[in-house]
Amino acid sequence: MSTQTIDRPVVAAEPRPVRRRRNGVERAKARAGWLLLAPSLVHSILFIALPGVMAVYLSFTNARVAGQGEWIGVKNYLDLFQDADFLHALKNTLLYTVAVVPVAMAVSLAVAIGLNQKIPGRALFRTLFYIPVVTSTVAVAAVWLWIYNPAAGLGNQVLAFFGVARSGWLTDPDVALPALMLVGIWQGLGAKMIIYLAALQSISPDLLEAAKLDGASKWQTFWNVTWPGLAPVHFFVLVTSIASSFQVFDLIYVTTGGGPANATNVLTFDIFSNAFERLHLGYASAETVVMLVFVGILISLGRLSLRGHREDL
Amino acid sequence: MSSFAETPRLTPGRTVLMVVLALGGFLMVVPFLWMILTSFKTLNEVNGFAWLPNQVEWMNYVNALKAAPFATYFRNSVIVVVGQTIPVLLFCTAAGYALAQLPIRGRKGILNYFILLLIVPFQVLIVPLFLVVRRIPLAGGNDILGNGGTGWLNTWAALIVPFVSAPLFTFLARQFFVSLPAELADAARVDGVSEIGIFFRIMAPLAAPAFVTIALFNVESAWNGFIWPLVATSSENLRPLQFGLATFAQGQGSVQWPFLMAMSALATLPMILLFIFGQRYFIAGMATSGIKG
Numbered sequence: 001m002s003t004q005t006i007d008r009p010v011v012a013a014e015p016r017p018v019r020r021r022r023n024g025v026e027r028a029k030a031r032a033g034w035l036l037l038a039p040s041l042v043h044s045i046l047f048i049a050l051p052g053v054m055a056v057y058l059s060f061t062n063a064r065v066a067g068q069g070e071w072i073g074v075k076n077y078l079d080l081f082q083d084a085d086f087l088h089a090l091k092n093t094l095l096y097t098v099a100v101v102p103v104a105m106a107v108s109l110a111v112a113i114g115l116n117q118k119i120p121g122r123a124l125f126r127t128l129f130y131i132p133v134v135t136s137t138v139a140v141a142a143v144w145l146w147i148y149n150p151a152a153g154l155g156n157q158v159l160a161f162f163g164v165a166r167s168g169w170l171t172d173p174d175v176a177l178p179a180l181m182l183v184g185i186w187q188g189l190g191a192k193m194i195i196y197l198a199a200l201q202s203i204s205p206d207l208l209e210a211a212k213l214d215g216a217s218k219w220q221t222f223w224n225v226t227w228p229g230l231a232p233v234h235f236f237v238l239v240t241s242i243a244s245s246f247q248v249f250d251l252i253y254v255t256t257g258g259g260p261a262n263a264t265n266v267l268t269f270d271i272f273s274n275a276f277e278r279l280h281l282g283y284a285s286a287e288t289v290v291m292l293v294f295v296g297i298l299i300s301l302g303r304l305s306l307r308g309h310r311e312d313l
Numbered sequence: 314m315s316s317f318a319e320t321p322r323l324t325p326g327r328t329v330l331m332v333v334l335a336l337g338g339f340l341m342v343v344p345f346l347w348m349i350l351t352s353f354k355t356l357n358e359v360n361g362f363a364w365l366p367n368q369v370e371w372m373n374y375v376n377a378l379k380a381a382p383f384a385t386y387f388r389n390s391v392i393v394v395v396g397q398t399i400p401v402l403l404f405c406t407a408a409g410y411a412l413a414q415l416p417i418r419g420r421k422g423i424l425n426y427f428i429l430l431l432i433v434p435f436q437v438l439i440v441p442l443f444l445v446v447r448r449i450p451l452a453g454g455n456d457i458l459g460n461g462g463t464g465w466l467n468t469w470a471a472l473i474v475p476f477v478s479a480p481l482f483t484f485l486a487r488q489f490f491v492s493l494p495a496e497l498a499d500a501a502r503v504d505g506v507s508e509i510g511i512f513f514r515i516m517a518p519l520a521a522p523a524f525v526t527i528a529l530f531n532v533e534s535a536w537n538g539f540i541w542p543l544v545a546t547s548s549e550n551l552r553p554l555q556f557g558l559a560t561f562a563q564g565q566g567s568v569q570w571p572f573l574m575a576m577s578a579l580a581t582l583p584m585i586l587l588f589i590f591g592q593r594y595f596i597a598g599m600a601t602s603g604i605k606g
Binding site: 025028029031033034035037040041044047049050052055114128129130131135137138153157186189239243246250254267272288289291292295299 | 327330331333334335337338339340341342343344345347348351359360361362400403404405407408410411412415416417418423426427430432433434435436437438439440441442443444445474475476477478480483502507508509511512533536537539540544555556558559561562563568570573574576577580581584585587588589592
């Protein structure tokens with residue numbers, strides 16, 4: 001059944017022609033439509049849209065857990081950009097995103113292309129690459145904490161095998177963030193790979209065949225047929241990857257708690273500490289708004305950079 | 314996904330590719346392998362490095378379960394997963410069907426609204442969601458205006474209700490229903506089936522793959538959820554498995570690695586098995602939601 005889901009062209013249903021006088025059936029349909037839509041719509045308003053608006057409002061107040069906040073204008077934002085911890089967390093988050101997203105995208109595309117070839121055991125490989133995605137970040141973080149154990153972890157054994165000096169890994173401020181980036185790339189690879197794989201398989205075999213008949217080399221076929229065909233998927237993968245790398249929390253919480261010496265403090269961790277440890281909800285909300293703005297900027301940049309390939313993005 | 318009638322031929326190029334992919338695949342599962350191997354070692358053994366345990370310590374699993382209230386954590390995770398997934402299936406597929414097939418005024422705008430919500434990171438919502446949940450009227454000692462008490466904090470409702478529907482799944486369901494022909498519904502209408510009946514009796518059964526995909530996605534995310542239970546609950550009786558793992562892992566310096574790895578294995582295995590059994594649908598779901606972006 002899954003075969004059909006993918007192969008069937010997904011085309012938006014044409015809206016029915018709107019009649020000037022809606023007849024009984026149309027009215028019944030619309031009524032049923034609202035009824036079926038209502039739970040999801042109401043839920044999204046109460047638990048997503050309303051909190052979203054509240055986050056913006058709270059960011060202009062000095063709200064604390066215990067009481068209502070007062071309106072203090074942009075003070076939180078001014079304070080934020082004087083706050084060394086926040087600036088550090090912002091820098092770490094951007095570093096993490098800029099390092100993890102492109103590498104993970106490139107590797108996952110390469111793996112997807114490999115898995116798109118007719119080789120035996122494709123299903124098994126696909127599963128191997130996807131397994132880290134479905135496991136919880138907390139469990140994954142626990143395992144990597146053990147791998148990065150300076151005394152008896154696997155990490156230092158691998159270094160020793162290659163004749164490299166032992167590392168303190170998560171206890172070394174210079175190494176901790178890159179070490180966590182590696183975990184991020186490892187865990188997120190499969191999700192992107194699956195999306196690329198699905199996209200590769202949806203590229204028309206006729207086009208590939210035509211390119212072959214025209215005598216195009218493999219590289220020419222890739223750059224002229226496959227790559228343009230992937231443009232909308234690049235955008236989708238980019239957006240979801242940026243969003244998820246901005247949200248890295250579980251990994252940091254379990255492994256380093258933001259340390260050593262703030263080296264792995266990221267935005268979400270700083271937000272969490274400010275909101276639920278220092279109980280400063282207004283301030284933490286200002287941080288979330290800044291985070292949202294950065295996600296928005298990065299997504300827009302990604303969109304601009306891909307504009308050339310596709311007009312309807 | 315195309316399937317192959319014949320076994321693919323192995324050319325030199327494909328052999329190299331297979332070796333590279335096998336190596337990559339191995340790197341992907343080494344951490345899990347290392348987790349399982351460690352989970353069978355003795356406490357003394359993990360002070361030095363070795364791949365294989367000297368002798369298999371099955372008791373680690375038993376002792377780890379005793380070291381923390383893992384049975385409770387496990388039960389809590391199951392309650393949250395079931396409590397979220399059943400309404401998610403109902404609400405999101407219904408809304409997806411309505412958005413795809415029924416003539417609702419402003420349908421396009423509502424769809425765009427859901428897509429916009431997709432982009433909002435959950436972390437942005439945590440603080441205000443905490444306040445919303447705390448101020449639910451007439452719950453946890455609150456008055457009608459939501460003041461005074463703790464609302465839904467530290468209740469099952471806090472862990473379940475905010476997640477009984479999700480824009481991602483509504484969107485995914487919509488993408489699926491859009492591809493079903495409207496003629497099927499028209500035929501049922503002629504036979505006098507009610508509009509709601511058409512959804513439940515004609516369309517929903519046809520959408521079985523979408524249901525399975527959404528269920529799997531939601532089970533995964535509910536099972537793996539961490540930050541929200543951490544914020545919304547403080548009672549051990551409500552906290553999920555992931556929380557237990559995290560507490561165990563943070564016993565700085567005194568972490569009992571074999572126990573922690575045993576617990577991680579127990580928390581990981583159900584999801585891996587679920588994925589292996591449901592992966593055809595997972596991949597189909599990613600394809601429908603992904604390609605349309």
